[in-house]
Amino acid sequence: MNLHKKDYTQFIKRAAQRLGFDHCGIAEAVELTEDAKRLEVWINKGMHGTMQYMENHFDLRIDPRKLVPGAKSVITVLLNYFPAQQQQSMAPKIAKYAFGNDYHEVIRCKLKTLLQEIKDNIGEINGRGFVDSAPVLERSWAKKTGLGWIGKNGNLLNKQSGSFFFIATLITDLELEYDAPFAKDYCGTCTKCIDSCPTEAILPDKVVDGSKCISYFTIELKDALIPKAMEGKFDNWMFGCDVCQDVCPWNRFSKPNSEINFTPIPAILDFSVNEWEELTEESFKLIFRNSPLKRSKFKGIQRNLKFTTTTS
Numbered sequence: 001m002n003l004h005k006k007d008y009t010q011f012i013k014r015a016a017q018r019l020g021f022d023h024c025g026i027a028e029a030v031e032l033t034e035d036a037k038r039l040e041v042w043i044n045k046g047m048h049g050t051m052q053y054m055e056n057h058f059d060l061r062i063d064p065r066k067l068v069p070g071a072k073s074v075i076t077v078l079l080n081y082f083p084a085q086q087q088q089s090m091a092p093k094i095a096k097y098a099f100g101n102d103y104h105e106v107i108r109c110k111l112k113t114l115l116q117e118i119k120d121n122i123g124e125i126n127g128r129g130f131v132d133s134a135p136v137l138e139r140s141w142a143k144k145t146g147l148g149w150i151g152k153n154g155n156l157l158n159k160q161s162g163s164f165f166f167i168a169t170l171i172t173d174l175e176l177e178y179d180a181p182f183a184k185d186y187c188g189t190c191t192k193c194i195d196s197c198p199t200e201a202i203l204p205d206k207v208v209d210g211s212k213c214i215s216y217f218t219i220e221l222k223d224a225l226i227p228k229a230m231e232g233k234f235d236n237w238m239f240g241c242d243v244c245q246d247v248c249p250w251n252r253f254s255k256p257n258s259e260i261n262f263t264p265i266p267a268i269l270d271f272s273v274n275e276w277e278e279l280t281e282e283s284f285k286l287i288f289r290n291s292p293l294k295r296s297k298f299k300g301i302q303r304n305l306k307f308t309t310t311t312s
Contacts, residue, residue: 008122009177012075015117019110020259021077022165023158025145025179029064029071029171035140036062047209067136068128070173076138076145077114078156079107082164084256085264092276092305095215095240096164098292099269100262105290107131107168114170127172138167146179149186153193153244154208159186162251186250193244198235202244214241218304219296226307238276238304239293265291276305 009026016024039062065071083099097103111129119125130136139156143149148158155163194202201212210216214237217226235243245251267275267287279287281298288294293301 005175006177008174011121012114012118012176015114016075016077019114020079021110022080022161023078023147025076025142025147026176027074027076027141027144027181028178029068029074031063031065032137032140032144033062035137039137042207047207047211062137064136064169064171067130068126068171068173070126071171073172073174073176073178074141074145075170075172075176076141076147077111077168077170078142078147078158078165079103079110079168079259080161080165080255080257081259081262082162082254082257083262083264085269087269088272090273091269091271092238092273092308093236093241094238094268094293095242097166098239099264100259101290102292102294103166103262104131106259106261107166111168111170115172118172118174122174125172125174127170127174129168129170131168132166136169136171138169141169142167144181146182149182149184150206151193151248151250152187152191152206153197153202153248154206155245155248157186157248157250159250160253162254163245163248164251164254190249192247192249196243196247198233198237198241198243199230214243218300222300224303226303230307234308236308238301238308239296273305273309276301277309 012026013024064074081097081100081103083096087094108129108131111131115127115129118127130138132138139150139154142156148156151157151163156165156167157163158165194204199212199214201209201214203209214234217230218237218239218241265287284298284301285294296304
């Protein structure tokens with residue numbers, strides 16, 4: 001098919017929309033020099049805690065051309081995960097992104113289809129999709145592709161839709177038309193996310209100390225015990241935390257997602273504290289076999305539950 005760069009770009013954005021992505025932006029594949037400096041400082045200060053993988057493949061994180069040889073474009077897509085339903089008020093809290101099926105699988109499938117559609121309609125190109133599982137600075141690319149700005153809580157904020165989005169990237173050697181980076185910051189003087197963080201993990205200048213974040217303790221930390229210094233600070237969060245997003249004024253524009261795979265697992269909405277406590281490992285593996293909760297494993301969920309119910 002004899003298409004020009006503009007036609008390629010329009011085709012890709014239409015295909016992304018057809019596949020259910022809410023936003024799509026494209027940037028030139030270049031080294032992220034400024035982001036590299038910030039990441040290096042963040043790591044040197046130990047704000048990644050025990051997440052050793054953050055130290056690995058530093059050069060790949062900051063340059064997409066080292067992930068995909070000959071890369072010319074970084075296609076960034078957003079997928080809304082804001083749920084229509086909420087948990088019971090007294091239930092152990094679970095971050096909204098984990099209400100349904102594991103987003104890695106859902107988005108990986110969509111990216112694979114998008115890449116195949118590009119190949120079928122444009123020609124044989126080289127490309128790789130990434131979903132939060134490889135050294136890619138997704139939020140930086142989302143800003144660079146014009147999809148929003150980075151808020152004080154470190155999340156990407158979209159003026160029309162808020163921040164309850166998954167971010168994924170498709171790096172390709174296809175040359176495309178590039179979107180202008182998002183230049184403005186609409187957080188203004190608001191500090192709601194900083195003021196509301198239960199563990200004071202959100203610092204000035206859009207720095208989040210990952211080693212103090214509730215999401216880090218309940219998901220990433222693999223130790224048998226959560227530090228005693230965190231007692232009484234978890235506000236009943238058992239898996240992840242949404243406080244900094246829930247208080248953000250821009251999320252008043254959040255609308256329920258339309259992705260069937262993100263339909264909440266009934267147990268997440270309905271389980272009481274007692275039901276969580278009585279859950280067996282066998283039942284956990286069965287009920288949450290397709291859920292992000294399996295990342296913490298049964299023992300991790302038990303540890304988190306015990307910590308939140310005895311110290312909150």
